[in-house]
Amino acid sequence: MTDTLFIIEDEALLGQELLRHFKRENWDATLAGTLADAERELLASTPQPLVVLSDMSLPDGSALDLLERLREAGHRSEWIFLTGYGSVPDSVRALRLGAHEFLEKPCPRDRLDLVVAGAARAARAHRRLEREQQAGSQRYRPEAMLGDSPANRQVQELLRRLAQAPFTSLLLAGETGTGKGLAARILHHTGARSEGPFVHLNCAALPRELIEAELFGHEAGAFTGAHGRHAGLFEQADGGTLFLDEIGDLDTHLQAKLLTAIEERSIRRLGGAREIRVDAQIIAATHRDLAACVAQGSFRADLYHRMSVFRIQLPPLRERPQDLEQLVPAFVAEFSAIAGKELQRIPDDMMAELKRYNWPGNVRELRNVIERSVLLSEGPQLSTRWLQLCTTSPCPIAWPGGPMLELPLDGSLTLDDIERRVIEHTLDRHDGNLSAAARTLGVSRETLRYRVQKYALQK
Structure with a gap:
């Protein structure tokens, strides 16, 4: 899909030159010569253009006044202002209204192209986040933790209560595959921070040096290869949730920095001297016994006690076999839709075999087993032939x-x-x-x- 750009410029020659240039660069560009025309077209445009490139002062008024009216109407395009002069009050007002950039006339064409491209990336990111938030509010509810067992109902109730609590840190514990990632997303999307970002990091997936730079960010030249400034995940999660999966694998040095960030609500980028305030709730998850890790010295006691103020223990699937009555049909329906099949019946002998199995990989393993069975089965019902459950001991x-x-x-x-x-x-x-x-x-x-x-x- 072609990126959309709306240009507001009263100088006819400059406006036409900008229009031709961006059309040559494969933009879907539109030009308005007055604020009145621009306001009418922008309010009527669906979808909204990604970027608005506007002169600051036009004969019929200030573009800042137009931006303020459009923001009140829910307009979310990224704005770039071209101006022959700048003033501090205008700059402050534009920043408050969410302007992307100020450029002085005349602006070099390569510089203008870079700024417009950056504004388009920011607009696409914001719209993707909005779509994810809308989808998440519908998809991620406590009821998404399927199952009617007492243990699962208790987890659902805890998720409902804690989602409304203004916690700063929370620990999700449980074996691999029990649904810790789903629980974290439910807490985010049903809580007060649902309109903020949800940022995820698997602490077991990266070496210490990369994790530190990812979490806290870095300034240009902080280390070899740090060519520019990078905002870390703490900053990216500002106003939302930072989900740290497998926190038990985090290096002890980073555990200390994490504790400081949680308690002080501020971080310092690698190579930086300035403290940056961050407001993010931390949800951590682990399959380890962190109390045992504390006793062994591989996990800090102070961080463990800080994270354990709020704790949810997710039960393994083998302790709640009755939940298969909801999980299996849900997975069958999901993968049948993906595969374009109409599997309507789950044989009794198949359900009995699923309930007898120990499920060491928990819900994740069940999901994989059902996916394989759906894809390989023929006819209107599943076949136990394709379960291929491991019946031997570990x-x-x-x-x-x-x-x-x-x-x-x-x-x-x-x-x-x-x-x-x-x-x-x-x-x-x-x-x-x-x-x-x-x-x-x-x-x-x-x-x-x-x-x-x-x-x-x-x-």
Whole structure:
């Protein structure tokens, strides 16, 4: 879809020149020569143009007055002002009204192109956020945590209550696949911050150096490769929610910085000297026993107590098999629609087999199993043939005299997940000694060091 640009310029030659230029650059551009014409066309335009490029002062008034009236009418285009002179009151007023940029006439064409392109990116981001908020308010409700078991009803009730509470931090605990990400989105979209951004970071997915820059941002030149200023996730989540998944994998140094940010409600970018105020609620999730991690020294006690003021424990699926009565039909309907099938019946023997299964991968595993069954089944009902549930016990990995590591071989773990857990278990057994762990695993020390960095594991 072509990007839309609305130009307001009373100088006929300049207006036509701008119109021709942006049309050559594949913009869907429109020109108005007066504020009255501009107001009439902008109010009638559907959808609204991404960017408005306007002269500041026109014969029939100030473009700032027009912008203020349009903002009151719900107009959300990004505005760029061209002006032959600037004043502090006009600048302050324009910023208050959400203007994207001021440019002095005459403006170099390459500079103008960059600013207009940046305004279009900002407008697209804002509109995408609005669409996500609208969809989220309908999709993410406590009832989206499907199930009628007492344990699940208790989770739904906690989500309803906490969504209305002005909490600054909250902890979601539970095994992998129990729905912690869904719970976080429900808390955001049904709470007071639903109109703000929802920003997600998986703390296990990035090494420490990248996580620190992602969370807190950086100034230009803060480190090798930092060519420009970058607003971190804390700043991006301002006014909304920052969801930190797998917080138990966060480095202890970063745990201290995170605690400070939560308590002080401010952060400092890497390489920066200025404290930046941020207002974001923090939702953290983990599959680990953080109390045990505190006892082992791998998780800070002060951060654990701060995050645990509000805590929701999500029960595993094996403890609520009756919830399959709602989960299975919902997943069947979802994947049938995607596949263009009309599967209407779930055989009794299939439901019985699903209820007998232990579900080590929880709801995520169930979802994957139903997707496979729907895609491979023929006719109006599902077939147990395609369930392919793992009926064997988890695979134990152990060393003489040491504890066993149990890994479910049911498809709920990827090869990277298995490798990560084996390395983590081995490092724990050898108290973080890389050389000893490498000998146990039969790899070189450098190979193990690479894997430790790849999976952001602590030594």
